[in-house]
Amino acid sequence: MANIRYVKVADKKEAAEVVLERMREELAGGLEVLGLATGSTMEPIYAAWADSDLDFSDVTSFNLDEYVGLGPDNPNSYAWFMNHHLFSRKPFKETNIPDGKAHNLEEECEEYEARLRGAGIDLQFLGVGENGHIAFNEPGTPFTSITHLTQLTESTLGVNSQYFEDRSAIPETALTMGISSILSAKKIILIAFGEKKRHALEQLVKGEETAEYPITALLRHPDVTIITDLDNLTA
């Protein structure tokens, strides 16, 4: 898999250092459009950026996804997450997150896709779900999918509900970039920590594309870096 480079790190701290250096190079190389992810995986990464001298004031960002019905004032929204962990501490030229409170969600998806395609993402960050989802592209999502409204699976609702007051408070639908939207980025960095992510990463190592594991769509992309603390990943 010549297109995929694995970078093994000791821990989250080393991952944050590796990513910080990579961002420094990308910015020096003229990066203009950055694709951003949410989730606990990204917290140490954004903390390191926020504490650094990196300058994002000429950068436009696009986030992967948002829960339907949650706005930036809700601490469980991804808009709140981004403001809290990064945007309030590092000014960007422009930030984009799908609007989970849009009146017309289909129109919002179409407009979001048009905006991100028009801008062209230079580098996209990704996490991965335990079931192999990327953004909120759940198992079975076609690799040709663009930004769309999606129904979250029981597995994702179970894992992500830990951040909500109770299981009934988590929205069951979300807006997400599609797999094709993600693959349109020139470069991709996926970060995964901990044994819970081993099964998902091993699907990638197997080298076979299957819609059952959306992460395997990355096999189609020419420039992917995986940063992980997992070793001995077996096919």
Ligand SMILES: N[C@@H]1[C@@H](O)[C@H](O)[C@@H](COP(=O)(O)O)O[C@@H]1O
């Ligand atoms: N929609 C997000 C994904 O984009 C993210 O990759 C995943 C992993 O989250 P964590 O980093 O907390 O493990 O969580 C959510 O489902």
